[in-house]
Amino acid sequence: LAKTTQPISMDSYEGQEVNITCSHxxxxxxxxxxxxxxxxxxxPRFIIQGYKTKVTNEVASLFIPADRKSxxxxxxxxxxxxxxxxYCLVGGGAAGNKLxxxxxxxxxxxx
Amino acid sequence: NAGVxxxxxxxxxxxxxxxxxxxxxxxxxxxxYWYRQLPEEGLKFMVYLQKENIIDESGMPKERFSAEFxxxxxxxxxxxxxxxxxxxxYFCASSPIRDEDTQYFGPGTRLTxx
Numbered sequence: 137l138a139k140t141t142q143p144i145s146m147d148s149y150e151g152q153e154v155n156i157t158c159s160h161x162x163x164x165x166x167x168x169x170x171x172x173x174x175x176x177x178x179x180p181r182f183i184i185q186g187y188k189t190k191v192t193n194e195v196a197s198l199f200i201p202a203d204r205k206s207x208x209x210x211x212x213x214x215x216x217x218x219x220x221x222x223y224c225l226v227g228g229g230a231a232g233n234k235l236x237x238x239x240x241x242x243x244x245x246x247x
Numbered sequence: 248n249a250g251v252x253x254x255x256x257x258x259x260x261x262x263x264x265x266x267x268x269x270x271x272x273x274x275x276x277x278x279x280y281w282y283r284q285l286p287e288e289g290l291k292f293m294v295y296l297q298k299e300n301i302i303d304e305s306g307m308p309k310e311r312f313s314a315e316f317x318x319x320x321x322x323x324x325x326x327x328x329x330x331x332x333x334x335x336x337y338f339c340a341s342s343p344i345r346d347e348d349t350q351y352f353g354p355g356t357r358l359t360x361x
Contacts (some may be wrong), residue, residue: 172347172352177336177350177355177357178354178355179251179338179340179353179354179355180290180338180352181352182349182350182351182352185349223289234280234292234303234305234306235280235282235290235292235340235350236292237282237289237290237291237295238289239288239289245311
């Protein structure tokens, strides 16, 4: 499974855009890139998934360059409730993939 | 559509007792995964099951841990003769049969071994 590297922590302020970049140099051809959000004492929550280029949903955008060796999760206009740990994962392409979580990025949104 | 359900949410056991953790996947999902999370760490894969079959148990400790997903009823993660090191949050996830394989997580069971 491809290893991912992401910053340990990031601070931001309410209303700002937060961008978290994840490196995955050994991503395989059939790997997807998925981001999860986890609040304390809760299970991870799926945010967004992509394979290439740009994906956008009501929560976030995911930017993936052509070489797919990195990806950037963009959270527009964050609020205090976006304070959480964000995990970048690569893998999948077929049912049954076991997810490999790294340490994640702790995002702290300040007032 | 109800999400993944886990119970109990909190479980306290004394050393040597058995712990049973239950997981009901989302409606229509036939894949179940169990993960363990220690404080300040990411989740670690334990086992992947489909109905009545263990597909991948490469993350399960060799002793005392077992999992099942019967034809009827929830998936069960069973820990026999618990030790203090088993204290952790145990999360269950489920996914439908499709290529993207998005996994949806339950709220977790927090096991404390005294």
